[in-house]
Amino acid sequence: MSPPFGLAPAPPAPRAVGLEAIYGWLMSGRQGYANDDALARMLVSQLLGEGSLPVGLGLSPDAYAELKARHFPGSVLPPIRRPPPVWDARLLEEKDELIALLDEHRAGQDRSESWLSVIVATGCLANDHLWQDLGLWSRRDLSELMARNFPALAARNDRDMKWKKFLYKQLCEREGVYLCRAPSCAVCCDYAKCFGSED
Secondary structure (H helix, E strand, O other): OOOHHOOOOOOOOOOHHHHHHHHHHHHHOOOOOOHHHHHHHHHHHHHOOOOOOOOOOOOOOOHHHHHHHHHOOOOOOOOOOOOOOOOHHHHHHHHHHHHHHEEEEHOOOOOOOHHHHHHHHHHHHOOHHHHHHHHOHHHHHHHHHHHHHHHHHHHHHHHOHHHHHHHHHHHHHHOOOOOOOOOOOHHHOOOHHHHOOOO
């Protein structure tokens, strides 16, 4: 299928119209894998300059090419140009730990789970809500992605903690580090920072 990007420019349209049109085109070439939808949303967001992931979604060039060929064969995306992100060095040190945490909890159902371990860990390095940094379109998209790809880990987030907070909390607990001094989340004065709305 030929991509629409070689056609004459369309009249200016609201962001949502452009987003949905490109998403529909990309999904028309999908192969029916479980993560097609989430990956398409991330790619479309990058094309529109949204999200915080670097070009390639944080994957190596070979892994990124394999992901696109597997999920959207024949769909030739235009080049994505954005400056490389500047990550906090302290967070970069924890990226491999996050990947390991996610890898340990993969569902074992699809090849893309290993790519998503890297993509989600890369999104954790940015400064917004994780679903926004990944280029997903809602927190629900992220919750579904986590439940589908890392079900045992997602099940631990039974109180709907914000995903970045939750993932870093898991790292701390693995190391036996407990930074929070509140006797319980319910009485903590920072409750909204961990469990508040992400919309």
